[in-house]
Amino acid sequence: MTGRQGTVGVAVIGAGMISTQYLGNLTRYPDLDVRIVADTFKDRAAEQAAAFGVPRSGSVADVLADEDVEIVVNLTNPTSHFQISMMALAAGKHVWTEKPFAVELDEGAKLQQAANEAGTRIGCAPDTFLGPGLQTALGLIEAGEIGTPVSALTLFETPGPAPDHRNLELLLTRGAGPLFDIAPYYITALVQAFGPLASVVATARTARPRRAIQVGPNAGQEFTVTVPTNVAILAQFESGPMSTSVLSWDSPLNRQGWVEVTGTRATIAVPDPNRFDGEVRLKRHGAEKWVSVPLRGESGGRGIGTLDIARAIRADRPHRASGELAYHVLDSMISIGQALDRKAFVTVMSTCDRAEPLPADWDPYARTL
Numbered sequence: 147m148t149g150r151q152g153t154v155g156v157a158v159i160g161a162g163m164i165s166t167q168y169l170g171n172l173t174r175y176p177d178l179d180v181r182i183v184a185d186t187f188k189d190r191a192a193e194q195a196a197a198f199g200v201p202r203s204g205s206v207a208d209v210l211a212d213e214d215v216e217i218v219v220n221l222t223n224p225t226s227h228f229q230i231s232m233m234a235l236a237a238g239k240h241v242w243t244e245k246p247f248a249v250e251l252d253e254g255a256k257l258q259q260a261a262n263e264a265g266t267r268i269g270c271a272p273d274t275f276l277g278p279g280l281q282t283a284l285g286l287i288e289a290g291e292i293g294t295p296v297s298a299l300t301l302f303e304t305p306g307p308a309p310d311h312r313n314l315e316l317l318l319t320r321g322a323g324p325l326f327d328i329a330p331y332y333i334t335a336l337v338q339a340f341g342p343l344a345s346v347v348a349t350a351r352t353a354r355p356r357r358a359i360q361v362g363p364n365a366g367q368e369f370t371v372t373v374p375t376n377v378a379i380l381a382q383f384e385s386g387p388m389s390t391s392v393l394s395w396d397s398p399l400n401r402q403g404w405v406e407v408t409g410t411r412a413t414i415a416v417p418d419p420n421r422f423d424g425e426v427r428l429k430r431h432g433a434e435k436w437v438s439v440p441l442r443g444e445s446g447g448r449g450i451g452t453l454d455i456a457r458a459i460r461a462d463r464p465h466r467a468s469g470e471l472a473y474h475v476l477d478s479m480i481s482i483g484q485a486l487d488r489k490a491f492v493t494v495m496s497t498c499d500r501a502e503p504l505p506a507d508w509d510p511y512a513r514t515l
């Protein structure tokens with residue numbers, strides 16, 4: 147697939163809840179050509195293709211057989227991520243996958259190996275750190291506005307995951323729970339601020355082991371929660387700082403997107419790492435008030451990581467939401483799970499580089515290819 151020019155052909159696999167946001171955005175980026183939507187349930191794929199003016203819909207096999215599809219966007223459920231990404235890589239496609247990268251660490255390693263051997267790219271959500279909110283905050287940290295980074299506090303507390311999700315039980319089972327579903331946003335943001343994690347320790351509980359589906363034909367049906375739903379984490383970063391994080395789906399209080407990074411000279415309030423925009427605020431040592439900092443850059447929403455891969459392919463440069471980053475985030479989450487089991491600090495063995503910032507004039511809606 148080398149030597150191609152112009153817009154990059156894209157396929158979406160998984161026509162569920164999040165595909166609406168993705169398709170809305172991917173079809174508006176002039177550098178991408180969304181060619182086909184696929185799902186195990188072909189009627190869902192057809193419905194989403196029609197809603198967003200995508201010319202074709204069909205099966206995973208249809209996607210893999212389409213020579214003009216260069217990037218497969220994997221929006222399936224977490225336990226299908228590995229299988230679908232591996233199939234796409236084996237077919238010579240580049241891959242953008244929703245988080246988590248995979249559910250097991252060896253799956254993450256196999257994905258990276260397969261991409262390296264095939265000479266294809268793999269990238270993984272979240273791409274929120276490429277939005278104007280986090281890019282502005284990260285730029286201030288990089289420029290030394292808070293002094294030497296010392297620590298971070300992150301809080302995510304809600305009563306539970308999306309009550310309107312028709313597959314609610316999938317969010318409270320293997321590969322999900324706040325640790326796998328939500329932590330990727332916070333860990334990725336912290337890695338962009340501090341660099342890679344060195345070690346973690348954690349404690350957790352599941353306050354409500356039985357929950358009920360709240361919408362759709364199965365409303366009222368109870369299921370067993372098989373993952374911890376309240377996790378408290380301490381992390382030590384290779385470069386020196388530490389972080390304290392709470393991830394809870396057991397809290398009547400709804401407080402999410404709280405990320406404060408403290409340095410020797412100031413604290414910065416970073417916007418919600420599950421969003422692309424938001425407010426950046428800075429409180430300097432000795433100052434009475436927080437100061438709001440204007441955001442820089444254009445907000446493209448979910449899918450800008452895919453677009454960055456497309457542009458990186460054509461420019462023959464690294465993409466930002468990389469496989470190495472995703473593997474390190476997965477390794478960190480699995481290490482947190484081990485720390486829960488062992489009740490002790492666990493060393494995070496992998497490492498990764500912080501991503502290059504986006505150029506100030508980066509515009510998802512510009513035609514560049």
Ligand SMILES: NC(=O)c1ccc[n+]([C@@H]2O[C@H](COP(=O)([O-])OP(=O)(O)OC[C@H]3O[C@@H](n4cnc5c(N)ncnc54)[C@H](O)[C@@H]3O)[C@@H](O)[C@H]2O)c1
Binds near residue numbers: 159162186190222226
């Ligand atoms: N829903 C959200 O708000 C949200 C937000 C951010 C990220 N995500 C992530 O996006 C992914 C999908 O989430 P969702 O909420 O859209 O889930 P969903 O259950 O609504 O949709 C997943 C779709 O993938 C299809 N699918 C599953 N396995 C498949 C396979 N092997 N082949 C073909 N199709 C398959 C299912 O039929 C379903 O239509 C998850 O990884 C989730 O963490 C979701």
